[in-house]
Amino acid sequence: MRYRRTDIPGASYFFTLVTEQRQNLFIHDENIELLRESFRQIKQKRPFIIEAAVIMPDHLHCIWTLPDNDADYSTRWRLIKAWFTKHCDQKYKLPRNNARMKKQQQAIWQHRYWEYCLKDEEDFERHVDYIHYNPVKHHYVESPPQWKHSSIHRYIKEDILPRDWAGSDIIIPDIDYD
Numbered sequence: 001m002r003y004r005r006t007d008i009p010g011a012s013y014f015f016t017l018v019t020e021q022r023q024n025l026f027i028h029d030e031n032i033e034l035l036r037e038s039f040r041q042i043k044q045k046r047p048f049i050i051e052a053a054v055i056m057p058d059h060l061h062c063i064w065t066l067p068d069n070d071a072d073y074s075t076r077w078r079l080i081k082a083w084f085t086k087h088c089d090q091k092y093k094l095p096r097n098n099a100r101m102k103k104q105q106q107a108i109w110q111h112r113y114w115e116y117c118l119k120d121e122e123d124f125e126r127h128v129d130y131i132h133y134n135p136v137k138h139h140y141v142e143s144p145p146q147w148k149h150s151s152i153h154r155y156i157k158e159d160i161l162p163r164d165w166a167g168s169d170i171i172i173p174d175i176d177y178d
Contacts, residue, residue, distance in 0.1 A: 007071035016114040038084040055149040
């Protein structure tokens, strides 16, 4: 059976991207800034809205909303990954497992990524919560605002979420994809 991606113009999508062999590439602030710059560069050419995001040491989650007449997130991801890979090789120390793969995207990123088209507002909110709670889930911090590489800070600043969101007694369930 051949895998087919969903392509609905103007939709909001949840994504998970993982580094090759779960390298802790994003423990370095320089690499995180370079990833952010890759997003900025590609958004100028192919606009989209980043609704929520979290950058973890070996993976990232985000929600994008595409323009009304556009469903091409796969080209955007290809360009972001390629831009990051090219500039990471030139500027920053990069953990490498295999010298022969130096210039290939697969040396930095897993070939595939997870994408899911969000169904409605409730589904959207549940995925935003999952993104913001992810650093707690992985035991990096005790509360979501403690993780600096998360859109939760924008949500708090814009009064969408309270500063004490997801305190110690709240449990964010894993998301069930049907």
